[in-house]
Amino acid sequence: MAEVKSDIEIARAASKKQIQEIGAKIGIPTEHLLPYGHDKAKVSAEFIKSVKGNRDGKLILVTAINPTPAGEGKTTTTVGLGDGLNRIGKKAIVCIREASLGPNFGVKGGAAGGGYAQVVPMEDMNLHFTGDFHAITTAHNLLSALIDNHIYWGNDLGIDIRRVVWRRVMDMNDRALREILCSLGGVANGFPREAGFDITVASEVMAILCLATDLKDLEKRLGDIIVAYRRDKTPVYARDLKADGAMAVLLKDAMQPNLVQTLENNPAFVHGGPFANIAHGCNSVVATTTALKLADYVVTEAGFGADLGAEKFFDIKCRKAGLKPAAAVIVATVRALKMNGGVKKEDLGAENVAAVKKGCANLGRHIENVKQFGVPAVVAINHFHSDTEAEIQAVKDFVASMGEEAILCKHWAHGSAGIEELANKVVALAESGGSQFAPLYPDAMPLFEKINTIVQRIYRGSEAIADKSVRDQLHAWEQAGYGKLPVCMAKTQYSFSTDPNLRGAPTGHTVPVREVRLSAGAGFIVVICGEVMTMPGLPKTPSSEKIFLNEMGQIEGLF
Structure with missing residues (x-):
């Protein structure tokens, strides 16, 4: 078997086009691209406003079974499907989230796809990118500083320091900061109180940036943040501290979606990054709604399994933004299904059809759940070279028994050529008009x-x-x-x-x-x-231990 290149080696060898050329493909003039180097750019607010009257394309959600250490490849499939749709003659844009530094240096890795279904520049995307996360972290912590400063200078708002609910954030896994004591050291440092840190992707500022429709809406939402309560339990808002204006200024550029490209030089918006296990797990509304005005198909993802990401995509993002998804793709791997069937990670290489069949219960649950929202679905089997024909057939047979179709996808190894069948199926589902989307519960429910x-x-x-x-x-x-x-x-x-x-x-x-x-x-x-943490910790052996600069000054170890 030929040597398999790492994701970062594949990304480094990419033949990228100037970002202005990528923008031109979807009708964004050069003057409305604010370049960050040669291969990434922000899209101006003026251009976004100018296309609001355009007809909407069709929205496709990519979700998955529950994640396992075996890997599922949701982002890889999202990128691959976007390339596949372009390959069969459709005008398609991929919309994904930005990567958090926490999982990059922890255990999960980056968020740019993998193999020959990646978004580039991979290194930039998985590190500082265009600085959006730094802006969000800074805006969040400005508000934190203003709260303690207000209390220090007399507390005119009557904040009860026992009821300050606004925590600080940083974009790193650091369990030591989950619960802290701040303002120690005497009178000059303020009034001691309990506080703590969340990871930036759990910040309400991140959620606001991803749900706001424009700068005016952003500033209003920032002002609506409740930071603390008084002794009579009435809320204190960010606007009471006059924080909303300065926070919006810090987020002005971060509000503009980032345009990059896939390995096959197709457009991708990468913007926002709330986690799906502790936040709402979707890229920004601005990026998605803008893409819908520029393309026939927009392929987006929602984090983790359909029980978290897809549910929040439907019940929060689509509800808030008035989006109506045309179809959903549920990603599964034979390896992950075997783990759900009780196989240990070290034993995944051996054929085990019985375990695949047992693990399919997890996939079946996700199929049922997506259909509860009235959205037609297809299963993508993200192919690994160790999969056997019997195991793949077991998945196809199970999905067929539920009245749906499972399609084997080889985009990781072959790019768009390996996912044409899925692309055609998605088009058929979307064009059939079968989506009867509705959220799971009404607004008025307690x-x-x-x-x-x-x-x-x-x-x-x-x-x-x-x-x-x-x-x-x-x-x-x-x-x-x-x-x-x-x-x-x-x-x-x-x-x-x-x-x-x-x-x-x-x-x-x-x-x-x-x-x-x-x-x-x-x-x-x-x-x-349960025990879920809004500030994760690093594993015993963090991924950061394998990340370094080689002799040519290139980054190694990112994945």
């Missing part, structure tokens, strides 16, 4: 009932359980006018339950709600379940 609806219909649990304090908090928010907001579940990505080790398709489990947080600016309630 908040705890919304949580229970997701637990029972998506996770197949028996019920959500929560302390009286959590239920009282939800009721108080309903009384304050926030009852119509959707809920954003923060839960382990590895299982339908809150136990990351419970693979497959469990039923009847309870889902403990540990905490609820109101993201008034973003427009949703974060529901923290």
Whole structure:
């Protein structure tokens, strides 16, 4: 077997075109591209405004089964499908999220795809890119600084320092910062209090940037952020601290979508990056809605499995932005299905049709869940060279038994040539007009009932359980006018339950709600379940240990 090149080697060998040429493909004039070097650019707000009257293309969601250490390749399939649609003569744009430095240096790796289905420049995308995450981190922490500064200078707003709910953020996995004591060191440093850090991708500022429609909407949402409560439990907003204007200034450029290209020189918008296990897991509304005005097909992804990313894409992003997806692709791998069937990672190389069949229960659950939203779906089997014909056939037979189709895709190894069949199927689904999309629950449903609806219909649990304090908090928010907001579940990505080790398709489990947080600016309630952390930690052997500069000054080890 020929030597397999690493993702970064493939990306480095790419024949990239000038970003102005990529923009011209989808009708973006040079003067409306704000270049960051030769191969990436931001799209001007003026151009975005100018195309709002255009007809919308069709929106395709790529989602997946629950992730395993075996890998699923959702972003790889998203990029491959975008290239495949262009290959068969459709005008298609890929819309994905930016990569967080936390998983890059931790365990998961980057977010630019893989093999011959990548977005480039891969190194830039997986590191600092155009600085959007730094802007979000800075805007978030400016607000943090303003809160403590206001208290220090007399606290005219009457903030109860025991009820400051705005935490700090940084874009790194650092468990030591989850809970901290700040303002120690005497009178000059303010009033000591408990605080903590979340990872930047869990920041409400990140969610706001990804859901705002323009700068005016962005500034309003920033002003709506609740940062603390007074002793009488009335909220203190970011606008009360006069923080919204300066925060919007810091985010002015970050609001503009980033245009890059695939290995096959097709356009891709890469913008925003909320995690799907602790935030809403979708790229920005601005990028998606702009792409829809410029292309026949827009292929986007939602993070982790369909129980998290797809549910939030449908119930939060589509609900808020008025989007109507035409079709969905559910990505699975034979390897991941075998893990869901009980096979250990080190044993995945051996054929095990029985384990594949057992693991298909997880895939089946996701197919049922996507169809609950009225969106037609197709399964993409992301091919690995170790897959056997019998294992692949077992997946196809299972999916056929559910009345759907599974298509083998070899885009990782062959680019668009390996995914033509899926591209044609997606076009057929989208053109059939079969999508009857509707969110899972109505706006008017009580908040705890919304949580229970997701637990029972998506996770197949028996019920959500929560302390009286959590239920009282939800009721108080309903009384304050926030009852119509959707809920954003923060839960382990590895299982339908809150136990990351419970693979497959469990039923009847309870889902403990540990905490609820109101993201008034973003427009949703974060529901923290089980042991999920909003500031991850690094693994025993972080990926950073294998990242270095070679003798030619090139980056090695990113994946």
